[in-house]
Amino acid sequence: MTDTWQNILTQQQNLNDIDNDATQQFIPLPQLGMLHIAGEEAQSFLQNLLTNDVNALEINQSQLSGFCNAKGRLFSIFLLIRRDDAYQIVLPLDMCSLLLQRLSMY
Numbered sequence: 001m002t003d004t005w006q007n008i009l010t011q012q013q014n015l016n017d018i019d020n021d022a023t024q025q026f027i028p029l030p031q032l033g034m035l036h037i038a039g040e041e042a043q044s045f046l047q048n049l050l051t052n053d054v055n056a057l058e059i060n061q062s063q064l065s066g067f068c069n070a071k072g073r074l075f076s077i078f079l080l081i082r083r084d085d086a087y088q089i090v091l092p093l094d095m096c097s098l099l100l101q102r103l104s105m106y
Contacts (some may be wrong), residue, residue, distance in 0.1 A: 033096035035103075038086035046087060049106060050080065057082045067099060075102060 018051040037046060047054040051066040057080065076099045078091035091099065 027045070031093055032090055033093040035089040035091075035096060035100055037089065037103075037105055044086055045064070045106070046080070049103070052080070054082075054087075059084055067102065070104075 016059070027105075028088075043054055049067060051068065051074075052063050054065075057063055058083055062079050062081040064077065066077045067075050069075045076095050077089060078089045081088040081098065089099070
């Protein structure tokens with residue numbers, strides 16, 4: 001394992017050890033945007049288009065996922081969050097309109 005990956009895994013473990021109740025804060029993230037997907041068919045819609053198993057995602061959980069173009073090349077990578085009645089996609093702000101345009105094609 002390279003030093004870079006070892007550092008990433010160490011940092012992740014350090015984040016897991018934090019007492020969340022004592023450290024909750026709001027931090028502005030102006031470089032990120034969010035798409036909101038809701039409706040009765042949101043789950044099946046995303047299941048058919050994204051790289052990960054959307055059906056396995058529990059409420060209030062997230063997973064790193066991606067969207068590929070028609071040739072199977074990765075178009076966008078993002079954090080997919082499942083909420084009670086919808087899904088949220090968190091990705092770089094400059095990719096929001098591009099991904100929305102692609103998703104609107106379906």
